Amino acid sequence: MTFCVALLGGSFDPVHHGHVALAELFADLLQPDQLRVLPARPWQKGALQASDADRVAMLELAFKDKPFPVLLDLQEIERGQPTYTVDTLRALRAELGPDASIVFLMGADQLQKLDSWREWHALFDLASLGVAARPGYELASDKLPPAVAQELSARLATPDAVRNSPHGKVCLAHTLAVDISATRIREALRSGADASALVMAQVLDYIQQHNLYKN
Template identity: 50%
Template sequence: MGINPAPCVLVLGGSFDPVHGGHVALAQHYVNLLQAQELRLVPAGQPWQKTRLIADAEQRVQMLKLAFETGFKLPVVIDQQEIKRAVQHEASFTIDTLENLRKELGDDTSIVFLIGADQLQNLSSWRQWRQLFDVAHICAASRPGFSLDQAGLNLEVAQEWNQRAGSLQEIRNSPSGKSYFSQDLSWDVSATSIRNELKRTSQTPQTQQTTSLIPPEVLDYIQQHHLYR
């Protein structure tokens, strides 16, 4: 990537109910691609598009710590701003979070917001989704074989995404405004499917089909705290 005068901070938000291997793989994928200096994890307070979360905020933060405590050679920060807003009964949207991060990190930092292909398909429903590009880049990833052309993207999102398409070099060396899509992430799993499987099975390593989908430390935590039964 060459010499970069400003840092690059990756931002991965989500319910993390529970955090799973797909989250870890997405973060690691872009850490490697962009040679980032920091990974910022932002657990949701109470996402406005979802029903009530099963694990509480403290449990989700603990699972994040377990999932990301090893395997990363850069600082990993758990940013609880959305949880704090939920405690105050304040609405919380991604645009608010990214604007707060921009104020904190400065005008020159490359802020890269990471999303999965499923979130990209739903981007048109997000509040002020176009303004996200004013404060960050947006990078998405999917399993091999997934095609944006066949993903059924909202027409306006597809047009905006294509117009803003940039290279990894441009994203690494500018603060915001670009999009990038990678098809090299061989994960295709959702937290919903994992919760359903955890509820259905006996939750033992011998029979638990989700063992390979959840970091082992997180699975131990889930079992110890009797979550998702």
């Protein structure tokens, strides 16, 4: 059976229920051998409000004791400079070899702007995509940029086919009804509103203990 890695990247500033729900959905669909969680270094200067150390600590708390193997992959932080997804996937492909199945997970909001990513066509030579619907962001082809819709149409596959292919497939999941954004969480924390429905209790405790997102 093909060794399968599901890759969840993001700023995780902070990690929230939506991130974990996306990971759990595809852990169930794909049964990957490993979920890699990869805190990103966004291009926009000053885009992050929590430090790298705090983001990593919150991720460790959020993904502790999951019923599937989780590995925190810190390559983007350790590189010390912002990198593009295509660079990270090339590094991961070099590490895992040509036969491993790599599935990059994202929400439909990211799919809708995929054609703005650097070398986005090359992503399919390196990995498959696992995409989940989000409220307000549809996966229907007429809601996507025409170039993305055309690329996807020939690549749609069952979870089993995606799991057993090294790259080039797309699995769409219409069942994720979680609508949470990190921006909304930071606003709630800044204003002193209750964020317990948005963030895991252990992560919220960490945020409060370390006075994150106060200003």
